[in-house]
Amino acid sequence: MNKLQKSAWINLAVIILCMMIFLPCFLFMAIMNTKGLVYVLVCIVITVFLSPVIYIIHKKKGFEAGLDEREKTIYKRAFTISAYGLAAFLGFACFIPFFILGGQSLIKLYYLPLIFMATLFTAQFIHSSAILIQCALEAEDG
Amino acid sequence: MGSDRLSNQIRRLRLDNGQMTQQELADKVNVTRQTIIAIESGKYAPSLPLAFRIAQTFGVPIENVFQYENED
Numbered sequence: 001m002n003k004l005q006k007s008a009w010i011n012l013a014v015i016i017l018c019m020m021i022f023l024p025c026f027l028f029m030a031i032m033n034t035k036g037l038v039y040v041l042v043c044i045v046i047t048v049f050l051s052p053v054i055y056i057i058h059k060k061k062g063f064e065a066g067l068d069e070r071e072k073t074i075y076k077r078a079f080t081i082s083a084y085g086l087a088a089f090l091g092f093a094c095f096i097p098f099f100i101l102g103g104q105s106l107i108k109l110y111y112l113p114l115i116f117m118a119t120l121f122t123a124q125f126i127h128s129s130a131i132l133i134q135c136a137l138e139a140e141d142g
Numbered sequence: 143m144g145s146d147r148l149s150n151q152i153r154r155l156r157l158d159n160g161q162m163t164q165q166e167l168a169d170k171v172n173v174t175r176q177t178i179i180a181i182e183s184g185k186y187a188p189s190l191p192l193a194f195r196i197a198q199t200f201g202v203p204i205e206n207v208f209q210y211e212n213e214d
Binding site: 017071138 | 172173174176177179180181185186188189192
């Protein structure tokens, strides 16, 4: 397993962990109908659980310098795939409720940050998965 | 427009150069073993600088390592 694959596996694990911790916390606060200054707590929770993701994103800038040319190609291709995935996910998340509920219906406000978080996680998830799949496809010893 | 194909003689050249392993070649040209595997099997076309580094490692001209075929 090379450096790129290791990084992708770690990335996947961190993303899944973040989702497992963040989503129940956020949903709990949303269901409790917290508002006003109490939302500062929500922001702290978001920051705490978003930090690992931000750390990964920043770490990658220096990390990319240690890759060889094929790995950089895989990395960039995965980034493009994740950008398309992000756009598709965001599109579905916004349009599906619109088509199902109709233009005159109302949705809960907590749906908005959930869309944001889910889109962020999805983009990272697709990026890591795309790296692992590309590496697996080229791994056969010819 | 026909399809482009890049074949190579890396495996043969490695064996001719004292049974050089993929890892040894990878270390000499400063890439990972997985990249050498991908190039040997034709799944990845290397950049020109890398292609020249591989040819220099074997001490042969680049056209002895890589062959370009255009199937029109």
